[in-house]
Amino acid sequence: MCGIVGLFLKDPKLEPNLGAMLTDMLITMTDRGPDSAGIAIYGRPEKGRAKLTVQSATPDADFETLAADLGKAIAAKVTGTAKDTHMVLELPDDRLDAARHALRSLRPNAKVMSAGEGIEIYKEVGLPKDVAARFDIAHMSGTHGIGHTRMATESAVTTMGAHPFSTGSDQCLVHNGSLSNHNSVRRVLKQAGMTFETENDTEVAAAFISHKLQEGAKLGEAMEATLTDLDGFFTFVVGTKNGFGVVRDPIACKPAVMAETDQYVAFGSEYRAMVNLPGILSARVWEPEPATVYFWER
């Protein structure tokens, strides 16, 4: 099944509450996906700085001197904030690729969850309420974010198999459904130079969009292309530095509900995920059409 939630804030006054609102929405979707949970939160980018979120199964050993070690390796100022199994490293944006490269030899067991100017991704195996609590998502602020509760259908229940999947800078994707041609699409993408961390079908969708963007497509065009090139059932919610988008396959049997007010645009697999949002009773609520791309940007 899987549960998806998303929130794109128009009103800056709500930004301090983003994490709390998304946490509430995510926990409501627990019975759609109790295997693992993940959340991508976009903060306001700081000029010239970028973030690298890394995960380690042995955070005590890996994180203690990571910021200093990485700073030395890339000859730049790096700060690190550890939260449970994840650490957010902040560094000059022009050193991001160098940092990713250095990390591979400095901490071979650490995994990159996300990289970009605004994005931070936290994901782990376990119930959504436990995952959200481990990373204290409820106290995070930001401009927009998406979350996912997973009921595994393709590939193992692991941290890396949890959503969101990030395959490009400030990009992420969550998915409800299953893709039937992910192996052949993965093969094509690998030949084109994309790399994969898991056997998961959703990672293929994320990489497909990233690849289209690298080829010069606009985000709307990349999402449109999923309708012809990806076979299977899907509701995708995509996050970018400035916005978030939604697309459902032409059969559209995976549920999706959207709500819009002057203050926000919200997405939920079910309406009940959104019932505690401010002003929801007077919001415009609708079901996104099949094979139609929806997108909001600031």
Add this chain to the structure above:
Amino acid sequence: MQTFDLEAHGLRQLNSALHALRGQTNETAWEIVNPKGSHAIAVGLDAPIDVTVRGSTGYYCAGMNKQATVRVKGSAGPGVAENMMSGTVIIDGDASQYAGATGRGGLLVIKGNASSRCGISMKGIDIVVHGNIGHMSAFMAQSGNMVVLGDAGEALGDSLYEARLFVRGSVKSLGADCIEKEMRPEHIAILADLLKRGEADHLAKPEEFKRYGSARKLYTFNIDNASSY
């Protein structure tokens, strides 16, 4: 009037209380507050009672209904009034996928729009939608009537049996074996009655609708039609 706070007492207690009303009862009017999109509200009712839900519901609201009148003062999630046997279900807002699916009797009224697969495999239910319906509606519908005041999405009435489909607006495309049919006086009469019972007679006249039904070419297997199955 019995008022039930779903948030305070939970779904199991609600449906137990409503199921206890089989046969004769004096508790004929019920109001459910704080539905908050919960699933399976007022399912399996079998008594001539009136239930009003104050807010939007999740999956399968009023499923398997017999005799009761259920009114949702909000929108309904997927599978509303699924497999209804008799009675009436009225949704003031929109309905999600497969509203009224497999229904065998009774009347479902949706005052907003219904999304995909409305009335899929309907078997005797009457459905009146004031707004639009989505793709694959009335797929394999067997009997009953569907009235749509707005537009219909793709593949309306695919593999239809004997259900009657009345659409006032445009139809994006007809499904396999579904064709437009003549509106005869008996159809006008059926439609006039449905518009009245569906609280839509002030919104539309029977003469404004087109009728769609089965071409009856796919009833039994015929090798010449193999590509259409």
